[in-house]
Amino acid sequence: MDTSVNDSLAAVLAAHPPAPGALLPLLHALQDTLGHVPPESVPVIAEHLNLSRAEVHGVVSYYHFFRQAPAGRTVLQVCRAEACQSRGADRLLAHAEQRLGCASHSTRADGAVTVEPIYCLGLCASSPALMLNERVHARMTAAKLDALLEKEGL
Ligand code: FES
Known part of the structure; x- marks a missing residue:
């Protein structure tokens, strides 16, 4: 070790x-x-x-929360709990996976980004929600996510 x-x-x-x-x-x-x-x-x-x-x-x-390998430099966690699911979280996650070239539960080969599901960020009334590098974002759309990822150079 x-x-x-x-x-x-x-x-x-x-x-x-x-x-x-x-x-x-x-x-x-x-x-x-x-x-x-x-x-x-x-x-x-x-x-x-x-x-x-x-x-x-x-x-x-x-527990999905525990990682068994180091995370990428940017960590994107898309809420997959019920309220977010009902407001398009699956489409949002699919968009993120495609844009980033990184499947959920994994880290891209270059170590730039990890994509993970998360289960409720306490923003159910403003779903769908996600967390990017520990900052929460509500009422997300693919376009808003693109803008956030662009700021991260992704
Ligand atoms: S279900 Fe997504 S924030 Fe609560």
Whole structure:
């Protein structure tokens, strides 16, 4: 494991002693620190919390929120929850995938962008909504998305 990953993981483990329910907060803290949950951290976390590797891996892979690889320089998250779905989120996501040449749940080969689904940004009344580099945008259209991506050089 990379030294900086190892150091970050050690710090996160120290801050999250074994206890019932410790896994999710620990994983969130690790992703906040590293931007993802490295697969090589799974056995270390499992041993720390006295869980099986399968249990830890199952949680990491179940929640879309957790990335198993570093994100691209720009992160686009399109809301796919119900209100946004009913107001064109699928078309918006398809437009983004086509424009960026990057499928949802993936990072483009050049590392420029990651496209991810997200499930409710709290802007349901102003759907469809998305988040671009941690900034939320409501009442989105393909044209508005194009303008935002253009500003990012994409
Ligand atoms: S459903 Fe998309 S913001 Fe709530």
